[in-house]
Amino acid sequence: MPLSQSTDCNTIFYTNPQSRGQIARWMLEEVGADYRQEILEYGAGMKSQEFLKINPMGKVPTIVHGGKVITECAAICAYLADAFPEKGLAPSLDNRADYYRWLFFSAGPLEAAIVNRSLGVEVKADQERMVGYGNYELVLDTLSQQLLDSPYVAGEHFTAADVYVGSHVLWGLHFGSMDMRPGFEEYAARVSERQAYKAAKLIDEELIAEREK
Numbered sequence: 189m190p191l192s193q194s195t196d197c198n199t200i201f202y203t204n205p206q207s208r209g210q211i212a213r214w215m216l217e218e219v220g221a222d223y224r225q226e227i228l229e230y231g232a233g234m235k236s237q238e239f240l241k242i243n244p245m246g247k248v249p250t251i252v253h254g255g256k257v258i259t260e261c262a263a264i265c266a267y268l269a270d271a272f273p274e275k276g277l278a279p280s281l282d283n284r285a286d287y288y289r290w291l292f293f294s295a296g297p298l299e300a301a302i303v304n305r306s307l308g309v310e311v312k313a314d315q316e317r318m319v320g321y322g323n324y325e326l327v328l329d330t331l332s333q334q335l336l337d338s339p340y341v342a343g344e345h346f347t348a349a350d351v352y353v354g355s356h357v358l359w360g361l362h363f364g365s366m367d368m369r370p371g372f373e374e375y376a377a378r379v380s381e382r383q384a385y386k387a388a389k390l391i392d393e394e395l396i397a398e399r400e401k
Contacts, residue, residue, distance in 0.1 A: 197222050197223055197224040198221075198222060198223075198253060198254055199216070199221050199222065199223035199224070199251055199252065199253045199254075200223065200224050200225075200226060200251065200252040201213070201216060201223045201224065201225045201226065201249065201250075201251050202225075202226045202228055202239065202242070202243070202248050202249060202250040202251070202252075203225060203226070203227060203228070203248045203249045204227060204228055204229065204230065204234075204248050205227070205391075205392040205393075205395035205396045205399070206392075206396060207248050207249070208248070208249060208261050208355075209248045209249035209392075210355065210388065210389070210392050211249070211261040211264075211265070211351065211352060211355040212249035212251060212261060212264045212265075213249075213388040213391065213392060214351050214355065214382075214384060214385050214388040214389075215264060215265045215268050215269075215348060215351045216251075216268065216388070217384035217385075217387045217388040218268075218275065218277060218348070218351060218382070218384040219268050219269070219271070219272035219275050219277065220272070220275070221253075221268065221272070223251075227395065228248055234246045234247065234248060242257055243257065243259050245259065247259065249261065249264060251264055251268075253267070253268075253271060260295070261295070261352060261355075262291055262292065262294070262295035262352050265291070265348040265349070265351050265352045266278070266291060266348060268348065269347070269348035276345075277346075277347050277348045277351075278347060278348055279342060279343075279345075279347060283343075286341070286342040286343055286349075287342040287347055287348075287349050290331075290334065290341040290342060290349050290353055291348070291349040291352055291353070293330075293331070294331075294349075294352055294353045294356055295352070296320055296321070297320055297321035297322075297327050298321070298327055298331060298353075298356055299356065300319070300320065300321050301321040301323070301324045301327040301328075302324075302356070302360060302365050302366060304324070305324050305365070306365050311323055311324075328366065328367060328369050329369065331353075331357075331369070331372075332369035332370050332371050332372065333371075335371035335372065335374075335375045336370055336371040339375075339378065340378075340379075341353045341354075341375075346379070346382070350379050351379075354375070354376070354379035354380070354385075357372055357375060357376050357379075358376050358379070358380060361373070361376055
C-alpha cells in the first residue's frame, strides 16, 4: 500500500504493532490526537524509498504532524506534550528539571544498558567510564530510587515522561529484560491503569492478532 502523502488528519503515524510504536501510540492516545496510522512491515516496508524520504533511518515509530516529521520515541512524547498543552502532560517551563532529566535518562542510559545486556555486551569495570550509563545495575538502582521517591518519574503528576519511562518498565518487566527493583512493580501498575494506555494497548493487540490469523 502506498504511503499517505496527504490526509484529512493532521497527524500521520507510521508504526508496526510489534515495535516501539506502542510507545508513540500510547502518547497519541493520551493527547487525543486525530491520527491516521500507516502500518509498515519490517524489511521492505520500512526500507522503501518512499518511507526513507520521511525517515532515512527506516525505523518506526515516525509521526508527521502538521507537515513536520518527528522520530525517536522520547522526542515524539515531548513534542506531542507541547503540541497539545491543554492536556497538561508537560510541567510548566520552570518545573521541567526532573521531566527532562528522566525522559533523557531513559532514552540514553536506561535503553542503552538494557539493549547491551540483552545482546550480551559486557562492560568491564575499567570500561565503565567510556559508556554513559556506567553499568546495568547502577542504572536500575538509580531509576528505582527515583520511583520510590515520587509516584511518577517527574513528581506528583503523570507526564509525557511517564509514557516513555513507563513503557520501558512495563516492557522490561514483562519480557525479563529488566530485573525487578523496589518501586518498579508499583509504578508499572500505576501507569498501566491509564485509560489511554489501555486504549492504545488494545489497538496494537488487535492488530497483532489480525496479523497472526
